[in-house]
Amino acid sequence: MAERIDSRILLVDDEAGIRTVLGIALADSGYRVTTAENGEEALRLFRELKPPIVLTDIKMPEMDGIELLQHIKAESPDTEVIMFTGHGDMDLAIKSLKYDATDFVTKPINDEILDIALKRARERISLRRQLREHTENLERLVEEKSRDLIEAERMAAVGQTVAELSHTIKNIANSLKGSIFVLGKGIELDEKEYILEGWRMVESNVEKIKNLSLDLLHYGKYAKAQLSPCDPNRPADEVLRLMEAKAQEEGVRLEAELSPGLAPVVMDPDGIQRCLMNLLGNAIDACRDNAAAGRDKRVALRTVAVKAGGIEYRVVDNGCGMGDDVQQRLFQSFFSTKGTDGTGIGLMMTKRIVDQHLGTVEVESRPGEGTTMVIRLPAGPSADRKP
Numbered sequence: 001m002a003e004r005i006d007s008r009i010l011l012v013d014d015e016a017g018i019r020t021v022l023g024i025a026l027a028d029s030g031y032r033v034t035t036a037e038n039g040e041e042a043l044r045l046f047r048e049l050k051p052p053i054v055l056t057d058i059k060m061p062e063m064d065g066i067e068l069l070q071h072i073k074a075e076s077p078d079t080e081v082i083m084f085t086g087h088g089d090m091d092l093a094i095k096s097l098k099y100d101a102t103d104f105v106t107k108p109i110n111d112e113i114l115d116i117a118l119k120r121a122r123e124r125i126s127l128r129r130q131l132r133e134h135t136e137n138l139e140r141l142v143e144e145k146s147r148d149l150i151e152a153e154r155m156a157a158v159g160q161t162v163a164e165l166s167h168t169i170k171n172i173a174n175s176l177k178g179s180i181f182v183l184g185k186g187i188e189l190d191e192k193e194y195i196l197e198g199w200r201m202v203e204s205n206v207e208k209i210k211n212l213s214l215d216l217l218h219y220g221k222y223a224k225a226q227l228s229p230c231d232p233n234r235p236a237d238e239v240l241r242l243m244e245a246k247a248q249e250e251g252v253r254l255e256a257e258l259s260p261g262l263a264p265v266v267m268d269p270d271g272i273q274r275c276l277m278n279l280l281g282n283a284i285d286a287c288r289d290n291a292a293a294g295r296d297k298r299v300a301l302r303t304v305a306v307k308a309g310g311i312e313y314r315v316v317d318n319g320c321g322m323g324d325d326v327q328q329r330l331f332q333s334f335f336s337t338k339g340t341d342g343t344g345i346g347l348m349m350t351k352r353i354v355d356q357h358l359g360t361v362e363v364e365s366r367p368g369e370g371t372t373m374v375i376r377l378p379a380g381p382s383a384d385r386k387p
Contacts (some may be wrong), residue, residue, distance in 0.1 A: 039063025286319030
């Protein structure tokens with residue numbers, strides 16, 4: 001008995017008697033049979049009904065069975081086509097197999113042989129269905145596992161961020177305790193110098209807390225880059241103006257080395273400006289101890305065209321620098337170009353923003369030799385770019 005889900009058959013033969021006899025026999029076996037007397041009619045009915053199985057004579061006037069087979073397979077490769085052939089048409093029967101016919105049955109048609117051919121066709125349909133279901137289940141399983149893996153990685157990253165944030169807050173809290181101790185000692189001894197030193201320490205730690213909260217706010221809010229062609233020097237100019245007061249307050253000489261005539265680059269100017277402010281702020285802070293070491297304090301912001309196209313922003317300081325271990329953990333934990341000062345969240349946000357620009361962030365540094373932070377943006381077209 002045929003599978004009920006795919007019981008339709010298109011029977012094609014130019015002999016009315018064969019169509020009638022075979023149609024009755026197939027109907028008795030549970031098939032729903034549609035008949036056609038030539039290839040043109042068969043092709044029209046096939047396109048209308050899409051039956052899973054077609055039985056067709058090889059030799060017919062005008063469009064023969066081979067040509068009908070080719071049309072059907074071109075439009076529906078999974079359709080099973082069984083050919084009817086005479087004893088003298090074995091070459092045509094073999095040719096039909098080359099065009100992916102399921103089987104051929106010789107005339108006069110034996111019911112048992114036809115039933116075997118139909119059973120083979122149904123098995124092929126069933127196997128294809130099972131394979132398709134298995135593939136879909138596998139794809140769904142892969143998608144679910146991938147989603148679980150991404151969620152696990154995200155939670156691991158959140159856990160690491162919370163742990164490092166807790167460590168940073170603990171350090172600031174310890175510094176505040178030290179500040180309060182010095183302040184209290186000054187009040188107890190009525191020593192103005194102690195009181196002023198304690199107050200300066202409190203002010204410094206309050207500033208760190210403010211920067212930490214702002215960094216966290218920016219890091220959480222910045223979601224998607226708004227890309228458009230922009231003069232690469234524009235965000236650099238704005239950052240230099242904004243950071244001038246901080247540099248003067250810290251006694252740092254802020255140098256601008258902006259290459260003229262740079263080609264526009266596809267970027268989010270506000271996002272890149274935020275990145276450069278992070279790097280310049282860290283670089284200025286990294287120079288704090290230079291005066292004690294008898295060195296001047298210098299920070300330079302450079303723009304350079306990349307040979308392969310695009311732009312490179314370089315922030316160079318002559319501050320304390322950092323070791324290889326700190327560089328390896330950069331952007332993974334709360335580190336910055338100045339080593340132990342600050343939170344480093346700004347640098348994590350910098351990498352996040354630059355990643356959306358399909359660019360890179362690199363650090364070149366050695367202890368006592370200063371640090372160079374590099375943002376490299378490509379020069380690709382913006383129309384089809386997905387940040």
